[in-house]
Amino acid sequence: MATQIVMDQTGDTRHEFDPDNAEALARAERRFRELTGAGFTAAYRTGPGEVTRIKSFDPTAHETLFYPRLVGG
Numbered sequence: 092m093a094t095q096i097v098m099d100q101t102g103d104t105r106h107e108f109d110p111d112n113a114e115a116l117a118r119a120e121r122r123f124r125e126l127t128g129a130g131f132t133a134a135y136r137t138g139p140g141e142v143t144r145i146k147s148f149d150p151t152a153h154e155t156l157f158y159p160r161l162v163g164g
Contacts, residue, residue, distance in 0.1 A: 093150075095119060097126065098158040110150050123148040123155070131157040 095106040106122060108115040127133055127146070134142040135152040142156065149155070 093119070093152065094154050095122060096154065096156045097131070098156065100159075116150055120148045120150070126157045130160045132160070133157050 092107050093110050095108070097104045097106070106119070108119045110116055110119075123133060132144060133146070134144045134156050135149060136154050136156070137143050145152070145155070
């Protein structure tokens with residue numbers, strides 16, 4: 092099972108999907124495109140405390156984190 096974690100002002104939402112299920116995989120890829128298109132940054136965990144930013148959907152990523160653009164003032 093793979094997970095997409097979406098961080099926002101309310102906390103986080105987790106979307107689990109089976110990468111072996113074509114329909115679930117298509118929904119996950121669509122969610123990836125929608126979130127990154129809306130300005131979210133996507134990253135996947137590469138090790139304890141380590142992440143790598145990604146710009147395209149990776150169906151092999153076990154856990155993908157989406158976080159909104161940070162705005163300073």
